[in-house]
Amino acid sequence: MFTPMPAPHAESRPLPPYRALFAVDAKDFTGLPAVQHGPVSRLIPELVDQALERAGLHELRDSKRFPANTGDGVVFGFDPALLPFVLWPFLGVLDDVLGAYNRQCVGPRIRLRASVHVGPLPDADSPGDGNGTARNDTHRLLDSRPVKAILAASSEEVTHVVAIISQRVYEDAVVGAYTGLHPDRCVEVPATVEGTAFSQRAWLYVPSPSGNLLQAGVGPREEFTEQPDASAGQEKDPAAPSATRYSGNTQRVGEGAALMGNVGGDFTYTGSSTSYNGTNQHWGGGDNVAGDKRVGESGDRR
Template sequence: MPDTQGMAAFDAKGFSELPSLTQPGASRLIAELVDESFVEAGLQQVLDERSFTAPRGDGLAMGFPPKYLPAVIDWFIPLLDRAAAAYNACYRDAPVRLRMSLHLGPVTIDGNPPDANGTARNDLHRLLDSEPLKRVLDESDPEVTHLVSVLSDRVYQDVLVGGYSKLRPGACTRVEATVSGKAAFRQTAWLYVPSPSDGGAAAPAAGGAPDGPWRFPRRPRLSQSVGNGTAVAGDVYGGLTIVHRP
């Protein structure tokens, strides 16, 4: 039987409506936001130990050791939400609003570069394309909600109900995940919105070192000094500093 993998997939709302010329740049942006958020979360190990990374046209999919799932939920998801929010604050004419699915299951890893195949991989993408996930992003405030995620029932039961995550099970909303045109797919899943437009349950505050076996060093923040005039320093995570000296 193949090894069980943690898996995540990402895409962006409205990607297919972009001109063909701009689609590669949008795909690179998603990959950069994902990678930088893992680093900022202190989860470089997740990137180093990826079992596969597969571009998806409008996003990407990746696999990683299941032991990192609590840290991905507790630290990576809130930071990716903040990264998208900070980017959108700077580029209001071309915002990126993200969907993410998270799953756990056996897949066969092969090929060069390696990719994953199996029912669990298929379900990962069905969850990403599911109607409830798309609907909650469509109906949310674009100024508030920049990322919506869906956890498979197995991730929810094993990680949240099992007590391995700081995120309480009540922070997620149970849905029946279905996909238009895929009548055979229907699964229980759990929506998690780090910054809900209705003021509901929010993500744990990002920052500091995560508790538990995934404790990693964090990257230092940017800093800036100025003798006279105005300096602006920051990063894609919203850590903006403005210094003015006359």
């Protein structure tokens, strides 16, 4: 028997519960040899779960809603009350976990784009749970031009995660000061996806920036201060490595770019120079990235 299709605006019905959403995609996954697709696809959720545990988010790790492996990443829903902890410290811890893995791995490096969003989604332990506009927008944010451009332009030795945060999450958790992620660590961007009508205001956060903005005086993360454990009552593993954070402006890397801190005006990456001006955090009208990666052209690899 077919499920009746509800007619829009024909009657009022209860709003689905609000669910936070987290999604990641691996950079250049489709460029890997086919034999590596399966192992990498299995590895990404393992690394995400490892970071959730190290960030103290045991509750989230064990209670994901409608989780899905997308092949080159993962997506899952969770209780919006945990959004502040996902933004900080989890994103930074995930960057550290990936960095530790990439330094010792013999296979392909795992570098991730991440998106964080929230909205009403069906969640009744039924087929079709988790599907809706909020889920679609989470994936559109993940595929948007700015987050792809910054990950492509940054140093693979330093920057392992670039996150894009929806306007709703930014206003509620960041501006509302519920999270340890300060607004000055986020940069406003117009999130657009080539070939679609999608366009939203969003915010980029790079836990470990690299490239020319560092040389221009944009500082990396300060020393990490441990956040309250969102899973109160659970013991922490004393052997678990602590998250490493950078401080100061002495780090120097090769070509690349990352956004973090008090960045004003339009940002343009052109290979060997970086320009920024003005007083307001803002991403310009395009993402100009030079080198062997062209974002938005046909054949663009994720």
